[in-house]
Amino acid sequence: MAQNPKFPAALDAAPQIPSDIETNHDEFDYSKRSQWLRAAVLGANDGLVSTASLMMGVGAVRKDIKVMILTGFAGLVAGACSMAIGEFVSVYSQLDIELAQINRDKKRAAAGVSVDPAAAAAGDKETLPNPMQAAVASALAFAMGAIVPLLAASFIREYRVRIAAVAAAAGVALAVFGWLGAVLGRAPVAKSCARVLIGGWTAMAITFGLTKLIGSKGL
Template identity: 40%
Template sequence: MGRQSGGARNLHDEGHVADRLNWLRAAVLGANDGIVSTAGLLVGVASASSSSSALIVAGIAGISSGALSMAVGEYVSVSAQSDSEKAMLELERRELAEIPEQECDEMAHLLRQLGMSSVTARRAAEEIHQGDALPAHAQLELGVDPEATSSPFEAAWASCLAFTIGGLVPMTAALLAPAHLVVPVVMGGVVLALLLTGALSAKLGKAPVPPAMLRLVAGGLLAMVITFGIGRLFGTTLG
């Protein structure tokens, strides 16, 4: 009995670890968005104007609007996901109360799909249904962990904070660089930051590191080159 509870505890701990990894991956993506979007904005402004005050205003506006936009977007999307999960869990809870025999048959079917024999699957399903069968049905049938509920507020502030931290990288580089070196210094700082976030995201996802780093750097440089060209075009036209 002790060994069984220990195994259940380990599975529960693994679920929390997976949940933390999901938040870390979301934070890395938020930081990447902050780096690229703010850098693109600053490079575009720097290519059209050499005013440091313009860079400061553009950086603050870009970071604040982007961070708030991500926070609202995360809140709305996670709220919708959370509402959908709660509705599915409530439906499953009602079905377990009203048609337990059919739900037990369904559990046996799900277990057979996992590779159990018919006899073992039936025995396991009946044993599961002797207690609270909702967690097993939720995970096997719906792909939802009843204990791992998503928090819209946590998602909102995490995205907002990650975007802000990411955006401060190119803004700091732009403010510290000499006026005639703003663009190359920002690009260099962004490349280093994207290399770091690419390596971190790949390690968190247990994926190959070089391709992830290359994708982020290529995407970031492309965005900055495009905004640099737009800034040059409109700066020359307006000048």
């Protein structure tokens, strides 16, 4: 067949999609990671910062290693339980809301009222939040963060070296948590690490300083 001169071959050919913007349906949607990633990083970071700050605060007025370790362990247990209970209640409230919406959609569908297909798909049990799973994950994440300063201080008798070891171990762990969150979420690594590290060290410094000040006043 002769080619129509008004329509060159370049226009007849199907447009080519550049390889760098081709849609890959098998590629993982990183936005789906945001919820569990946020909870895991927040729990680990909270466990690390709160326990390290608590240990350094007590260490500012008490040099006894046993007191420091017991304080850190109590902070680990209390914080993990608090995170678990808080996450359980929060996720259970979300579950109740979603179940109530599913029941309303079922009643509307039974009455012959059209229901949004997206809302109907959301009623799949596999997509509903799991309160117990969220509670256990939060508690484990908190404990993983809190164990870092405990291990750093457990085998060091010298007071100044122990304080420095807790601060250094916490700093390394904070940088790792920031890096991990950035890599898994495809976010800028440098900014994430700096933000987490500066925030954690600031919390520890404030706790140490204020406790030292109060202790020096004999309150």
